[in-house]
Amino acid sequence: QKEVEQDPGPLSVPEGAIVSLNCTYSNSAFQYFMWYRQYSRKGPELLMYTYSSGNKEDGRFTAQVDKSSKYISLFIRDSQPSDSATYLCAILNSGGYQKVTFGIGTKLQVIP
């Protein structure tokens, strides 16, 4: 079983829509959950991170972790064409050395 699973999409939405991106993970011991954004032909950049359960909001972006179901989500409100990118969920595995494991990424296109 993979440590983190993510639907690759692609996902296409009209400008202004609410976007929901999701991942599942396998190990209940994981504590840090991240979302990276990767524009075409660029390296990934950290968008948000969450520690343990709950929500974290940053402008139009909300990250949510449900540890009971091992589910992590990213919501984008009022989506913009500039949000078009690939979004990768990631977990920090603190067992052994500190390893970051990524989902395969969901490609999002926001249509004007």
Place this chain on the structure above:
Amino acid sequence: NAGVTQTPKFRVLKTGQSMTLLCAQDMNHEYMYWYRQDPGMGLRLIHYSVGEGTTAKGEVPDGYNVSRLKKQNFLLGLESAAPSQTSVYFCASSPPLAGWYGELFFGEGSRLTVL
């Protein structure tokens, strides 16, 4: 502030040729990593280094070697390139672990094609 710089950005090799990818970071980070990114496979860790003079294997180390002679540089070598090594390679770095929440700083990638 350059961050993480990778060279070259593009390269085409023939099967059996060798090459080295160079990663340089100017953030004084201890940890450095090499990932490869392939469609449907995501980012996979090849090798990593926890400090100058140390390296360790990641998930997919076969066919690659690395060296970290200086803290700011991390080299990835392919001794005998194979078509299966066609990929986009990303170098990343991270600060010391205390309080670290998983932020990696990535370069822009090196696109390698092996014919």
